[in-house]
Amino acid sequence: MSQQPPVRSTGSPPPRPDASMSLLNNVMDHALDDGYAEATARRAAKGGGMPRPLRAKLGLAAGLVLAAAVVTLGAAQAQIAAPIVAKERQELIDRIDAETTAADELEQNVEKVRAEVGERQRKALEEHGGDQAELVALLSGATPVRGPGVKLVVDDAKGAEDGGGGPRESSGFADTGRVRDRDMQRVVNGLWQSGAEAVSINGQRLTSLSAIRAAGDAILVDNRPLVPPYTVLAVGDGQRLSTAFQDSADGQYLHVLQENFGIRSSISVEDEVRLPAAPSLIVRTAEPRGAGAAEATGEASADTGKGTS
Structure with missing residues (x-):
């Protein structure tokens, strides 16, 4: 029975069981990036500084203060201008009411004058209408009928x-x-x-x-x-x-x-x-034209070259 030769020692330590997980071990051992660590060390060496969250809060507070100032200023200006706008609006309403009242008064005066004129025309028609006064009054609407x-x-x-x-x-x-x-x-x-x-x-x-x-x-x-x-x-x-x-x-x-x-x-x-009677009375009378007027009309027609039908 042959014997196997003895194993020689090389002097190097045996490999670690987790040698194949070296990358994961490195990440677990160095969770904070070296660059962040160096930056933190430099800020600490310079006497520290304001933390970033605090600066963000201060910036937000400053923005809110500025917005509040703008809103307050706008509200103050609107409050100052409100009485002026209200005054102008009321003046415009007063002018419209005054003009409307004046127009209504003028319309009433016109109707009153029209009624007076119509009444005088009816009286004149009754006085100077002659035998045909009633017929003329009826046809012209001078009097109410039933x-x-x-x-x-x-x-x-x-x-x-x-x-x-x-x-x-x-x-x-x-x-x-x-x-x-x-x-x-x-x-x-x-x-x-x-x-x-x-x-x-x-x-x-x-x-x-x-x-x-x-x-x-x-x-x-x-x-x-x-x-x-x-x-x-x-x-x-x-x-x-x-x-x-x-x-x-x-x-x-x-x-x-x-x-x-x-x-x-x-x-x-x-x-x-x-x-009812007509609101306005219009009476027109026709008169026969004399011989002189007819001759003048004929001469005018002949001079202008236009005849009458």
Whole structure:
């Protein structure tokens, strides 16, 4: 049996069991980086210094103090300016109230003067109207009237303010189911032609010189706006006037508006209707032209090369 040769000792210590974990051991033994340690040592050698967290807190405190100062200054300026703004606002309100009061007084004065002028015109008409004074007063709307007649109510279609009613042929604006000035013109003209002796719309007395116009969607009678529904009162033979109007072309026109565009209307015979006098009295008289005036007109036409029809 052969013997193995003895193992020679080399003199080096045996390897550590954790030699393969040297990197981890180094990290555990030196948890603080050497550079941080050196920097801390230098600050300690120089007599120390303000810690970074403390400097951050002082900076934040300084910022808050500055912001508080800015807010306080703004509030102080606003408090100083507030009385001035309030004073200017109150002065503006006072001026508006004063101007509104002055405008109302002027309007009242205008109405008063207009009423006085109308009264004097009526008196003058009664004094100088001659045998036709009553007829002229009736046609010019100088006096209030009452008697049998008809009551015609015309109103916009339901939902007209929401754009209902459907489009209608027009020259200048789209139809939304509203009653237009041209509609009321035809209604009033139809009543005159059917035998009405006097007519009013919403208390506004109409004469042969009255004008029915439009301003946007509003209807004006002698430059005074009316609000729907439009109540038309006409003095005359009630039953005959009602029948004649409904059979006329203008009555059929109103019926078409009702059937096709939803405009609402109703007519009734009344035993008595009351119409006020016209707010303004306008009387025009016609005089026959003399032979001299006719000859002068003919000479003027010949000189200008324009004839008269």
